[in-house]
Amino acid sequence: MIRIWKRSLAAQFIGFTLTALILSQALTFVISWQEHSKALDDAAKSEFFTRARTMTRLMGSVPPQFRQQALLASETRNSRFWLTDHDTADAAAWRQDAASQFSRQLENFVDLVQVFSGGPDRPQIPDARKVATSNIGEDWRAPIQSLWALPQPVKYVYFDGSRGYGLVIKLDDGRWLNAAFYLTETNRWWTSTSLASLSLTAAILALISILVANRISRPLRSLVTSAEALGRGENLPPLSEEGPEEVRRTAEAFNRMQARLHRFVEDRTKMLAAIGHDLRTPLTSLRLRAELVSDAGNQHKMLSTIDEMQSMTEAAIAFARGESTAEETRAIDLEALVESICDDQADLGQPVKFYEGGRLTYRCRPDGLRRAVRNLIENAVRYGLEANVSIRQSATTVDIVIEDRGPGIPEALFEKVFAPFFRLESSRNKETGGIGLGLSIARAVVRQHGGDISFAQVTGGMQAVIHLPLEGQVLGTATQKAKSRAVKPTKRGLRGAFVSR
Template identity: 60%
Template sequence: MATQFIGLMLAALIVSQAFTFLISIDGYTRKFDAGVKADFISRAASVTRLLEALPAQSWEQALRASEGSYLRYWLSDREPVDANAWRVGALAQLSRPLDRSVDPGGKLGWAGSPAPRLPDADDVATANAEDPWVIPGPYLWMLTRPTKVLRFSGSRGYGYRTQLDDGRWLNAAFYQHDKGGLWTSRSLMSLGFTALMLALIGVFIARRIARPLRNLATSAEAFGRGQNLPPLSEDGPEEIKRTAQSFNRMQCRLQRFVEDRTKMLAAIGHDLRTPLTSLRLRAEFVNDDDIQRKMISTIDELQSMTEAAISFARGESVREETRVIDLEALVGSICDDQSDLGHPVRHVEGAKTKYRCRPDNLRRAIRNLVENAVRYGGEANVYLRHTASAVDIIVEDRGPGIPDDMMEKVFEPFVRLETSRNRQTGGIGLGLSVVRAAARQHGGDISFANGAAGMQAVISLPREGCVEAASEPKNYLWRLEKRTRPGYSAQASK
């Protein structure tokens, strides 16, 4: 944001300066030309008065002493009537080196340069072909002696003629090789200083706007992973302040909604215990043993489903603190616990991975997948895989897999692929619902795929939760060569 803001400000500065330059350049050129013309005529008038005060034999010496790098004087016997012919002759006079008294070494040449930059003769002859001799205004020429002036080489040169007392004509030619410009070193320095100040102001403003937006994005990401965060600071510009207030209200409402739902389910579960207990007592008085057994079994199933639903809802809303753990160690501890129970669970060790999560919630999800793999696939192989965008927890088994049309349905509560009514083999049907809820609360998800040699379940967690980068597992390549698994999937829920 800071880069874009500064870029836009500098672009606006450049565009505004360009428009100012385009608007000012015409007026600047006119004023500059008018000033040069006035100065030239004033110098010519001074030289004319000087010649009037000197004897005629000293005129040539006085004219040579009055010449400069851009200025030449000469005398002619005839009146210069043809303006174009005079311009060509003026170019020849401008090419003449300065007098030795002005340039003793004879090295300066025209305009103080050994290689003077004079206009082309053809350009001088054609640039002002239609411009005749004109009488200067009275505010420019203060003498009573009549005179005329003209322009040559566009507006870069000026000519002058007047008749002296002895009948000869005084001529003067001035050529301006550099008209100057608005973009001087001083103006460029001023523009650079302005751009620097605008850039500093832009950085300050952009950071003031971006800081609360960055905090909002971080809080939204963390809240999406189920973390309980304090309210955002409601400061900054008015729009950012209102956004932070809206986010805080949304977070509070969602938390209240989850709490109210959990309380409602807990109340329902508590209220159901009384009629279920009453039904169980009444079932004890049934004389038919077969009917009594079926009734008690049904009551037990209802009670188990109620308790599981309450536990599931409470588990989703529990406020477990987020902390940094070693994800590799967490997975290894789950596999060790299952191995201690005699289950065929193998953990492929990898690099230490520091991850920010809610470990109890994640432990429950991984344990459900491992138990499903053992129950329905006969074994479980668990390892971590690091990708550019995620950290994957992979659970492999050799089970028959999940039908494609049931891939999504197995996440629904109380959906079981095991068709028996036995809770010991089929469970309640909330196992994968718990796994998906835990994965999504951490900002990730779970995916399945069936393979030729078995199944895989992949819990993908966002890499943003990693505290430090982890290297590749030591035996990961060996494992790929040892066992090729064409697909990924998960087992049926409990």
């Protein structure tokens, strides 16, 4: 869950929205609930006070034998009425008596809350121990006369904190009417209705958040895809510059960066081609002058040097032309591409073997990648006696592995061998050492695909690895077919599972 939260903009947007909803609702309830509860409490006490005055009048007009039935008929879930022959001066004793009255079963009251709302089977009653320890030191008080507005004397007292309220009224016949009110349940805001309302609001906000987050993240996903493709050297159309201002400005900046990169590469390759082309004229002039040298030994050395410079110039021009060629990126069978290169070399009599793996569809520029793989294979054959080629996958890359049996490259020169025109072979003979552009061209091609080339010393030889980014792999290809393909002999030997030595 934390991983999704960190990686997904939609999850964060929804989470922040729902958090804001819950906090705002909680703050609203905290602010309004106290006032709301006080209003409900005042309304209930007002209703009880009115009922007590009504019962006081009623006791004066009802015959004594019917008074008890009238009191029982007037009782509610929150109120009790009873008559006593004497006054209770001790407020603590009266509180205990009132608490016991609420444990009495009601005879004529129908609890609609229990019937329709599934409330508790028995109403909540005051706890006698809690009543005994609450309101200690509080004695009887007299209410405001304008509030009572009856000639009969009355006094009141609280019990169980402020949840209980009691009245004692002296009737005209000398008896005492006792009335007790107890707020049996605290009203809750987390009712099924409020929770359903909150859930519905949260669901609507989550849906809106998903739509908004997708609208925001869609151009960002396009930007990520385009950036990955640009890093692999693909020619892309400009991004759509629409949406919110921040997203639009980001797309505009990316398009400008892409145009500048393409312009820089084009200018560099054009300059390299121009330099290589312009060098042909002075080299031709030097060759003509060398022909006029009378010393045969010096003439041969000068012509050899001019031939070497001519070869380097032609290689530079060829490299520039290859760089300037805009090859289309497309999906190919990478294993078939590498296998065809190995087959071509084997047909020429070179000791090259390819070890099959799984079928892998990959987006690349096939001609450029073919050139890079062929250069590494030719180097392995030239300096390492043979080339064993395979394809493997890691967590982040697709690797083309070329192994040989040669002495290898000193680790200190792993990076230097990629420099243009650098050669390990010191004879400067292009038949044995080449021009020195092969590895430079190979790494340039691979880096245009977003990858790189690395070397490693292995037992009995050298290993060159072309690392291609896994993002270029076309998903949905049947890579598992490698398990079902039979190991088959070919004219160049047995092809089986390649084991790195």
